[in-house]
Amino acid sequence: MCRGGDRGAKVADPAVGAGGDGFVARERVRMGTITINGQVCEFMAGEKILDVANRVGIEIPQYCYHKGLSVPAQCRICLAQISAPNPRNDNALEPMMGGKLLPTCSTDAAEGMVVTTESEKAVANQKAVMEFLLINHPMDCPICDQAGECTLQDYSYRYGRGHSRFTDQKVKQPKKDLGKNVFIYSDRCILCTRCVRFSQEVPGTGELMIDGRGNQSQIDVFPGEPLDNPLASNVIDLCPVGALLDKDFLFTQRVWFLKKTPGIDPITASGDNIWIEHNKGKVYRFKPRTNMDINSWWITDEVRYGWKFVHSEDRLRAPQRREHGVLVESSWTRALNQAIKTLKDSSATGKSSALVVSPMLTTEEAFALTTALREVDGSIRVYLGPVPMDGEDRAFPNPSAPSGKFVMRAEKAPNARGVKRALEASGAYSGDFDAFMSAAPQLGAVVLTGNYPSDWASDRIAQAISDADLVLIDTLNSRLVEMADVVLPSATFAEKSGSFENVDGVVQHFDQSIPTQFMSKSEGQIGNDLLELARGGSLDEHPPAFGAMIVDDQPGQVAEGSDSVSLPRGELYDPAVVRASMGSLSEYFGGLKVAPESAKVESDMVMVEL
Ligand code: SF4
Numbered sequence: 173m174c175r176g177g178d179r180g181a182k183v184a185d186p187a188v189g190a191g192g193d194g195f196v197a198r199e200r201v202r203m204g205t206i207t208i209n210g211q212v213c214e215f216m217a218g219e220k221i222l223d224v225a226n227r228v229g230i231e232i233p234q235y236c237y238h239k240g241l242s243v244p245a246q247c248r249i250c251l252a253q254i255s256a257p258n259p260r261n262d263n264a265l266e267p268m269m270g271g272k273l274l275p276t277c278s279t280d281a282a283e284g285m286v287v288t289t290e291s292e293k294a295v296a297n298q299k300a301v302m303e304f305l306l307i308n309h310p311m312d313c314p315i316c317d318q319a320g321e322c323t324l325q326d327y328s329y330r331y332g333r334g335h336s337r338f339t340d341q342k343v344k345q346p347k348k349d350l351g352k353n354v355f356i357y358s359d360r361c362i363l364c365t366r367c368v369r370f371s372q373e374v375p376g377t378g379e380l381m382i383d384g385r386g387n388q389s390q391i392d393v394f395p396g397e398p399l400d401n402p403l404a405s406n407v408i409d410l411c412p413v414g415a416l417l418d419k420d421f422l423f424t425q426r427v428w429f430l431k432k433t434p435g436i437d438p439i440t441a442s443g444d445n446i447w448i449e450h451n452k453g454k455v456y457r458f459k460p461r462t463n464m465d466i467n468s469w470w471i472t473d474e475v476r477y478g479w480k481f482v483h484s485e486d487r488l489r490a491p492q493r494r495e496h497g498v499l500v501e502s503s504w505t506r507a508l509n510q511a512i513k514t515l516k517d518s519s520a521t522g523k524s525s526a527l528v529v530s531p532m533l534t535t536e537e538a539f540a541l542t543t544a545l546r547e548v549d550g551s552i553r554v555y556l557g558p559v560p561m562d563g564e565d566r567a568f569p570n571p572s573a574p575s576g577k578f579v580m581r582a583e584k585a586p587n588a589r590g591v592k593r594a595l596e597a598s599g600a601y602s603g604d605f606d607a608f609m610s611a612a613p614q615l616g617a618v619v620l621t622g623n624y625p626s627d628w629a630s631d632r633i634a635q636a637i638s639d640a641d642l643v644l645i646d647t648l649n650s651r652l653v654e655m656a657d658v659v660l661p662s663a664t665f666a667e668k669s670g671s672f673e674n675v676d677g678v679v680q681h682f683d684q685s686i687p688t689q690f691m692s693k694s695e696g697q698i699g700n701d702l703l704e705l706a707r708g709g710s711l712d713e714h715p716p717a718f719g720a721m722i723v724d725d726q727p728g729q730v731a732e733g734s735d736s737v738s739l740p741r742g743e744l745y746d747p748a749v750v751r752a753s754m755g756s757l758s759e760y761f762g763g764l765k766v767a768p769e770s771a772k773v774e775s776d777m778v779m780v781e782l
């Protein structure tokens with residue numbers, strides 16, 4: 173984008189800013205060109221100089237600026253020397269403000285401007301700002317959670333002096349508990365005020381403030397008002413240093429061991445874009461992934477910490493089947509054969525069977541499982557599972573996003589629309605969960621899929637299916653396990669790939685992050701395995717590699733010891749193959765938004781060989 177162009181023409185703006193990942197392209201009006209550090213760059217309507225630099229990849233150091241917040245221009249590290257054409261002097265290029273340094277984050281880009289952050293004066297300012305910020309900063313990088321993704325650390329290499337001239341005592345400040353999920357280590361704070369502005373401008377709760385004056389200033393909450401709003405933990409991501417820390421992630425991993433895989437909110441119907449960060453088969457944290465059309469830069473705490481059930485002690489670990497009235501652990505083959513027999517016996521007695529497909533499943537899995545079970549029992553009725561709701565949608569102001577708001581969704585399932593669409597496409601859709609509850613007393617057998625992040629087995633569900641034989645495909649232990657004739661452990665969102673359709677009808681793909689845990693399988697793989705056995709085949713004829721499947725050959729991707737895990741399977745489940753077989757839905761998947769590549773979490777600090 174650093175070249176001349178047609179003024180007024182519309183171009184794609186990859187929405188790159190602080191924290192941006194270029195996932196969504198938006199159209200902006202092209203206004204003209206400016207020169208930044210010798211590179212001629214197009215600029216768009218309403219862009220500041222720093223926006224242009226961030227978008228085209230020219231580095232200008234920045235702390236207080238964030239594209240999603242107001243612009244106080246207070247850290248002063250982005251200052252540059254700027255010249256602009258003077259219309260009162262025949263458009264001759266003249267230094268702005270008499271040659272004083274100006275903040276690029278708050279100065280509008282204008283035609284013909286020439287900007288430099290590499291002049292002697294600009295570099296002297298960068299060194300002065302870094303020295304000032306580091307005067308009272310503790311030397312605790314080796315034990316700081318932010319090390320490896322800290323802009324103070326990175327900039328001290330690139331813009332700092334390399335040594336300290338400060339010989340006095342550093343001011344020591346306390347560590348404080350700010351709220352449910354956030355600690356502050358005050359003496360690491362550089363007072364950029366991103367966190368204060370966020371709490372005032374987005375959730376609008378304004379719990380945070382600066383307390384004290386001069387070198388005694390520190391971020392704190394107002395008395396009796398803990399930082400506990402639904403978006404609170406976004407301040408952790410906004411903090412450019414290791415001052416605001418995630419209680420849940422603290423001291424669990426060094427960030428350079430983490431690998432990040434693009435994901436979609438697996439907890440609510442928002443479709444929020446996330447990074448799933450993991451190492452050695454274990455998820456450690458979620459971070460927001462910028463998508464200006466959906467979640468902009470933020471996610472709710474509900475989504476951020478919604479992954480904990482992936483590694484719950486309550487995970488169902490192995491298939492089980494009822495033998496002489498007792499539930500016993502089983503091989504996959506015997507459990508699946510018993511599931512097939514349960515459906516066939518119900519049909520033989522003249523009673524109907526039903527499949528309930530959870531809105532936690534991917535669209536492809538819903539289709540694959542339905543197709544497989546219809547081959548086992550051609551008369552099986554198929555229903556959408558319960559869609560949890562919690563009150564009403566909550567809209568928060570989000571002034572810098574195109575929609576002007578950030579919405580927390582009341583619907584607590586990621587894919588009710590996609591699953592319903594897949595069931596309709598399969599030709600077997602019999603209705604929603606209320607329709608299932610009405611039909612339940614007449615059913616002979618029920619295949620029930622769950623995969624909810626917490627215990628979802630209500631008395632109402634248990635009572636409704638108490639007379640039917642139950643094949644349970646679920647993730648967590650519940651009272652339904654005690655009622656089931658066959659229990660099949662299913663994989664969570666992190667252990668599979670596929671697509672979710674959000675509340676606005678946007679279909680988005682996500683990748684598998686970690687190998688399947690214990691002996692669980694994705695519902696899609698369970699469908700393939702059922703088909704194999706129903707057709708008289710054997711699971712053991714296939715290479716026993718599913719459980720140990722290497723998702724990606726990057727370091728940190730495979731669970732320790734997983735090489736020894738091997739589960740017999742039918743044809744390997746592949747969402748792309750299912751999509752290709754979904755005939756009437758091919759147009760629906762035509763607009764599938766493909767996520768960016770997985771990546772390593774890494775700072776851009778240059779590694780020095782010692
Ligand atoms: S705690 Fe972090 S985000 Fe808040 S003012 Fe300090 S450095 Fe900035």
Ligand code: FES
Binds near residue numbers: 235236237277
């Ligand atoms: S980023 Fe411009 S003054 Fe802070």
